[in-house]
Amino acid sequence: MNTDATIQLEDAVQLPTYAKMPIALARGEGCTVWDAEGNAYLDFYGGHCVALLGHCPPPVVQAIQQQAAELIFYSNAVYSPIRAAAAKALTDLAPEGLGHVFFCNSGAEANETALKLARTTSGKPGVLAMEGGFHGRTLGSLAATHNPKYRAPYAAVLPKTRFVPFGNLEAVEAVLTKNSNIGALIIEPIQSMAGVTEAPPSYFQGLRALCDKHDVKLIFDEVQTGVGRTGTFSICDQLGMKPDLISLAKSLGSGVPIGAVLASDAIATTVKNGDQGSTFGGGMLAMAALKATLDTIVADNLMDRAPAIFETIAEAVGPFVKGIRGKGCLIGLELDGPAKPVLSALRERGVLAGSSGNPNVIRLMPPINTPDEAIAQFADAFEAVMTAQLAES
Numbered sequence: 001m002n003t004d005a006t007i008q009l010e011d012a013v014q015l016p017t018y019a020k021m022p023i024a025l026a027r028g029e030g031c032t033v034w035d036a037e038g039n040a041y042l043d044f045y046g047g048h049c050v051a052l053l054g055h056c057p058p059p060v061v062q063a064i065q066q067q068a069a070e071l072i073f074y075s076n077a078v079y080s081p082i083r084a085a086a087a088k089a090l091t092d093l094a095p096e097g098l099g100h101v102f103f104c105n106s107g108a109e110a111n112e113t114a115l116k117l118a119r120t121t122s123g124k125p126g127v128l129a130m131e132g133g134f135h136g137r138t139l140g141s142l143a144a145t146h147n148p149k150y151r152a153p154y155a156a157v158l159p160k161t162r163f164v165p166f167g168n169l170e171a172v173e174a175v176l177t178k179n180s181n182i183g184a185l186i187i188e189p190i191q192s193m194a195g196v197t198e199a200p201p202s203y204f205q206g207l208r209a210l211c212d213k214h215d216v217k218l219i220f221d222e223v224q225t226g227v228g229r230t231g232t233f234s235i236c237d238q239l240g241m242k243p244d245l246i247s248l249a250k251s252l253g254s255g256v257p258i259g260a261v262l263a264s265d266a267i268a269t270t271v272k273n274g275d276q277g278s279t280f281g282g283g284m285l286a287m288a289a290l291k292a293t294l295d296t297i298v299a300d301n302l303m304d305r306a307p308a309i310f311e312t313i314a315e316a317v318g319p320f321v322k323g324i325r326g327k328g329c330l331i332g333l334e335l336d337g338p339a340k341p342v343l344s345a346l347r348e349r350g351v352l353a354g355s356s357g358n359p360n361v362i363r364l365m366p367p368i369n370t371p372d373e374a375i376a377q378f379a380d381a382f383e384a385v386m387t388a389q390l391a392e393s
């Protein structure tokens with residue numbers, strides 16, 4: 001099916017919930033994707049921060065193919081060798097003290113689970129979340145998602161959540177002091193959708209101290225920052241503190257849907273049979289993809305490469321941008337003007353990148369195994385686009 005026919009058919013039958021790029025992708029390998037007509041795109045968007053090892057990484061493809069031929073699925077009604085091995089590989093990489101896992105299927109489901117666990121272990125229903133934060137669109141995760149565009153239509157049925165400005169410790173302290181019913185604080189350690197917004201390690205250390213003081217469970221939504229994208233498996237390893245729960249998804253299965261929640265030893269001891277469940281969570285195909293993804297990251301030392309990729313990109317784009325934010329392979333480029341025309345011009349030159357909630361910020365989410373030639377290709381396209389934009393203005 002060609003691009004025009006694909007677009008026409010999807011638009012006719014799929015609910016119009018997404019703003020799609022006007023391309024139809026048929027194939028991917030490494031940093032490159034191709035449409036049905038064979039046009040190639042350098043992909044620094046990664047299917048929305050998913051393709052951590054690039055597209056179709058051979059060890060993951062092989063593991064999925066082999067697992068599909070053996071057993072595609074069985075639920076947690078039984079034990080499974082591949083689930084046991086994947087869970088071991090994941091908890092081996094988890095920060096110390098967060099070595100217990102619940103498997104699900106998406107980022108929103110991981111956050112739902114983390115919020116439930118925080119609520120049952122703290123015994124307090126209230127949630128504190130951050131302005132600008134994005135945690136998913138199921139009703140529980142949506143309650144902690146700040147953007148009124150997503151949340152407002154459902155406000156009447158959502159659990160009550162308080163929001164404070166990201167990075168402001170005093171605001172957190174004020175709310176926790178006044179509201180003794182808050183049992184969970186959920187935060188993206190780097191707010192990706194908001195435009196790759198960061199806060200210093202001292203802020204996160206302060207959050208940890210406040211949560212301890214007020215008996216609040218601290219949830220890190222690492223759906224975008226996790227799995228080595230920022231240079232360590234969890235970003236908390238760079239922040240000098242640890243949360244109680246970590247939500248993961250996106251990169252975990254190299255594109256096969258998987259979500260996971262890592263829980264502290266203290267939380268794990270309180271969890272009982274029936275507290276949470278998911279038919280497909282921990283299914284064999286997903287576990288094979290997870291195990292192969294993690295094994296590849298470790299065997300090829302890929303987490304160490306993420307900061308070097310950031311530096312190389314930062315150096316190349318520096319002269320053309322107002323600011324560069326983020327860590328490793330989660331990068332925000334702040335422009336002097338709107339990002340939208342730059343993103344379109346990049347796409348016309350065969351480069352995919354992401355927008356954000358900040359109209360002036362472009363997001364780059366390249367694979368952590370991006371080769372230098374691909375970075376050079378991106379840099380050339382970016383320079384050409386920015387030079388043309390400058391000439392026009």
Ligand SMILES: Cc1ncc(COP(=O)(O)O)c(C=O)c1O
Pocket residue numbers: 105106107108109111134135136137188192193221222223224249250
């Ligand atoms: C930080 C963060 N949390 C949660 C989610 C929701 O993940 P999913 O779309 O897999 O439900 C997203 C999705 O973009 C996200 O960026």
